[in-house]
Amino acid sequence: MCSNNCYIMICFLNASVHFRFIVFRPFIGEVLVGKIRSSSSEGLRVSLGFFDDIKIPANSLQNPSRFDVPDQIWVWQYKNNEDEEHDMFMDTDEEIRFCVTDENFVDTVPNSDQPPNVVSGTEAALPEKKQVPYTIMGTIADYGLGLTSWWN
DSSP states (O other): OOOSSOOOOOOOOOOOOOOOOOOOOOOTTOEEEEEEEEEETTEEEEEOSSOOOEEEEGGGSOSSEEEETTTTEEEEEEEOTTOOEEEEEEOTTOEEEEEEEEEEEOOOOOOTTSOOOOEETTEEOOOOOOOOSEEEEEEOOSTTOEEGGGGO
16 A cells, blocks of 8 residues: 555566577586696696586596696606507697596575675675586596597
8 A cells, every 4th residue: 555646556578588598418428529728736627618617537537647747737658569658748728538427516596594795894704615506527548538639
């Protein structure tokens, strides 16, 4: 009920929207080709161009592999049939073929029970670390996997 000559108006808005929608969820065991985005002692980060949250842990690289700290890259120490060792470098932006081994979904729905971070005086609450909602884990520890240049 409204008093003092107050009027209630209800409006509806109808808008036409055009958009693109991509559904991406590779199956376990699927082989994909991406580019190495970065390397660390924990393993490789791979990008598909439209999706960047792909991790290949150190224990899922070819054996034996080592991390070259000065260059910040992984090196596969390949031995041929004559027992000669060759260093095969996994450089950033190189094309890599990997197999999907696992996927991880994290519910990132905001929790409305918690109050927003409030700045009071000189003390500020630290923002929470954002979690990635979908991560793919992969391996290159199999025949035909790894940098595509190795198999040409």
